[in-house]
Amino acid sequence: MEITLTYYLMLSAFLLCAGLLIVLIKKNAVFVLLGIELMLNAANLNLVAFSKFDPSLDGQIFAIFSVVVAAAEAAIALAILLNIYKTYKSSDLDDLDTLNY
Amino acid sequence: MSSWLIIGFTLVIVVPILYMIFTSNIIRAAYAFTLSLLGLAAIYVLLKAELMAVVQIMIYAGGVVVLLIFGIMLTRRQKGMELVTLHRDVALGAGFCMILYALFVSWIGESGLAFTEELVELNQVKTIGISFLTNHILSFEIIAFLLLVALVGAAFLAKKTDSI
């Protein structure tokens, strides 16, 4: 069985859709964060897979950058989450409806 | 051998993700996510991207996931209540995502991106390191600065006082 680029792309698409699904259907904010990370990983997989056929390895470099950005994003998101939890005593996204009224 | 390894590690990725979708236990979901990340790192190794794999383990598995688990523990640690989360709009979300996945699959099939030839071995760490400090020096600096700002901001946001 030949493993081609298509295989990785399919896997990446799966990761993306799974992440999107988690973002959409989970009520807990931490879960949503997990979903977002998953989607970022899908992008990374794509980049790395493409860079396998590229001598300059720019794809990998870009993927490393994106991993770093993901780390920064996770830190900020968690800090915000902690503040939200302190304020609302809940990490459920549906409870954050103060602006609705 | 290699193909079967790839398929095996694909399973290591996919099964935990499916578990994540169906479970309502956040902690277990986080560990499942870690497992899939490790699987992804293995895939990277098989893609000859060793540095990327190590970065994946170091930053995602060692950093981001620890942070996430910390977040979960900090937000739910007061009571001994069950750490579960509820689902919402399951049918709608699943429908949309399936449609999207179908579309992706059809596109990928149509696109014909099916390279198979492989590059010669090269010292990836060295290549990437030189690229970082030559072609991508600006991005490198910006990303470093972004990281610094984000960490300082996160520390400021998460500190105990209420003066936000």
Added chain:
Amino acid sequence: MDTAQTYFLLTILLPLLGGMFTYTIGGKKGINVAVAAMGGGFVMSLILLLSVIDQPWVIRWKWVPGIELGWNIDTTAAVLMSLVSFISLLVHLFSKHYMFGDKAIDRYYGKLGFFTFSMLGLLASDHFLLLFIFWELVGFSSFLLIGFWFDDIQKAQGARKAFMINRVADAGLLIGVILLVVELDVNFISELKEMPFSPMLQLAGFGLMIGAFGKSAQFPFFGWLPKAMAGPTPVSALIHAATMVAAGVYLLFRTQEILTPDVLAVTAFVGGLTALMAAIAALTQFDIKKVLAYSTISQLGYMVMGVGVGAYESSLFHLWTHAFFKAGLFLTAGAVIHYYHHAHHHCHRFDAQDMRNMGGLRKILPVTFIAFLINGMALSGLPFFSGFLSKEGILSGALIWAVGHGNAVGYLVVVMAFVTAALTPFYIGRQILLVFFGESRTVNKPVEGMEPIFSVKLTLLILAVASIWIFSALNPFDGHGWWLGNLLFDDHVMPDTSHQFLLHVTMALSVILVISGLALSYRKYKPDSAVVLRFKTKQRPKGLLGKLSFNAWYIEDIYEKISDGFLNISKTSFQIDKKIIDRSIDLFGVSTVVFAKAMAIVDREIVDGLVNFAAWVSRTIGNAYTKVHAARVQNQLLWLVLFIIVIVLWLQF
């Protein structure tokens, strides 16, 4: 800094610095420093006098932009400055003995230096504002001196009263100064000249006059001077003899060029009236210092009257002679009091100033007696003493003035002046007889060896000798023969020869009056007379006139009544304010509140109701619309995904 400024600054600052040094360092050495500095100041004032004989010194400096202040030291100022320095030096010397042992003596010398500085500054200042500043400084430092024994509540209150009365009169001076500086643009005393009559000028003149009255203790304000006796006796000598009280006379003398005839007339009349009233008050006093205080007021009345009638050079002359003999009288009185303090130091309730307790001091304090006698004679105006000369000038001036104007008020002034001239020897003779003659009425065994020490004796004798005629004028019968007169007033000293007759009349009359006054007092108060014997029982005078005199025309009670009246008025107006005005304002407030409540109901129910209705309508619509785009992140993401799919499909197909 040129020589003039150096001399001047040394003159006025040396006493201040010496006093401050003493106050800071304290102790016996410090006192010597103060006395030495005062001596230096006196020497400097003499040098200053010598250097300004030819040419007056005028020193000007910019104070704030547009306003110049200045000193003006002409011969008059210089003479008076050296006089003040001299008296102050003597007082410094005398106090060394008199105040010996007082625990706050360093503070005393500090205050003394401060007072001397203020007085010298007052004499030297040229600008009216500067004059006012030093005027107030003099008042304040005299308050400090009078209230030196402030832990005695009576003395503290006396100091306060003296100060307050001064303040009332100072308001007049302030008005006058402001009118002069602001309205009439008259800034410098040395540049004064005759001005055309104007109501403003009249008003300013009255203001200055009131200020001078206050400082010189004239008729409505003379209550403060006896109060000021609360201070130490040397202070009384300093304040009453030469310095502070002379400030008023000095002011009038300096500004007489711009005083209108009306002001002068009032000045002359009030001066005469004061002289008479104070002389009468002095008749029945028992306190040795109060007699002298009323006598001072009386003499000041003379001086003020002299300025009023135009005999201002005689006024200044009288100021000069009076400074010496009155200072001498006070200091000798101080010596007497000192003696009684020590003779009765075992008895605390003893009043060392009460003449009814005294008598027979002639043998115990011979030097003091001689000094007192000479000074007393000078005061009473006996020929061959300085007092005769200067008083002669004032009396003749008044007579000439009255004859010149020919109205009833003028003659009234003359009559009052002559009556006073007869009363003066009477009360001073009474004092001498009561204090020095006969036998002691309390101390049976005279305390020997209480004659003051040499420096004090020297002080007393200097002052006594200075009261002999020869130190004022060569001719013992020439009232205008002051040998400083030529220096001070150029050449117009001699009156017209047409009044030669009046001069002779005055002289004869005054000599007769003085001698008869003295004789009368000897007849009434000679030793062992009935009146004197009665004093052992400490009676008070009886009869209307006696009470009036003893209580000094009840002037202080009138002050009390006035202040009570003011208090009552203010209380009444407070009640009116509280009961009527506040009530009406409260009523207005309450009615406003009620009206506002009513308006609030209208506002809330009708105006707000409309707004609320509008808000309700929009909220209802909004709520309905909210259902469509629910504010849930994930719902919106769901819509987002849907639209992505739709767009993708649309692009694809």
Added chain:
Amino acid sequence: MVTFLFFLPFLLGFVVIGVYAERKVAGFIQNRLGPMEVGPVGLLQTIADLLKMLQKEDLRPRAIDQVLFLVAPILIFGSIFTGFAVIPANQEFSGSEISAGVFFLLAIVSLDVLGILMAGWGSNNKYALYGAMRSAAQIVSYEIPLGLSVLAVVMVNQSLDLQEISFLQGMSGKYSSYFLGIPALEVSELGGFLTWNVFTMPVLWIVFIVYFVASLAESNRTPFDLPESESELIGGYHTEYSGFRWGVFMLSEYAMMLLTAILAVILFFGSWNTPFPNMGGFLLAEWTSGPVWGVFWLISKSIVLVFIQMVIRWTYPRLRVDQLMSLSWKYLTPLAILMLFVVGIWKLWLL
């Protein structure tokens, strides 16, 4: 696979001896004898304890999260043991040939935080959770000075491959090596301790101290053992474990000690190179080099460091949490950054 075959038995043996040695060292420091009863001078004491431990009942409290509770010790030991995969044992055998070897080692070892958190959470016990949180915070904090100090060595040797770093510290390196970094003192031919990193680059002594302190914290040893401080947290994250599972935790701790010691030896003290230099006719370095000698030198040097770790454990008192954090963030991290800078300048300008 070779790693598996060589290091796993070695590790087990090391733990048995290490526990015994630790007790003896403690006895020596506290001026007593230590275990004396079982076997000659108590040599069999650890074996006896091991047997007792293995026979214990496998206790599982009812309220635990079964999966996490069971997986946690395996994850911890697994991650640490994976770290051994990249360790070169001698010239011949260089472990897994990953070009980012030392980086991989740090990364995979950092996974044991997840295991600790898993154990603490899975136990469903307050003390266990506190211990786990403390431990995670500590390990994450000390990873930074640790990584920076390793980075300094990496800069000196310009390689992430541990085997290459090892070669550079001997006679067979690619580049010439200079004693104390002075080009006049070339020692490439002499070998021995003269070519070790700490001697060719003396600043690395300071870096080594930073590394050593951080590695103590990484392996949760005294004075940084507050995650499991018995007196406060009754054992920390492994409160609820017993028997064999507890033994795995113990094994992980000793494995971590050994791993950090071996890494220190590889990075600073010449890896498997001999300490004896060639001296004229006495070619000591060449006589004492070879595959077997390499393993011997590596292990013996590591055991010296482990001994130092034990001595420190029984000498110093435990730190407070705030002291722990301030030590990491206020002292070690800035010092490591400064040293990185100094080493970089030294490398660029002097060599």
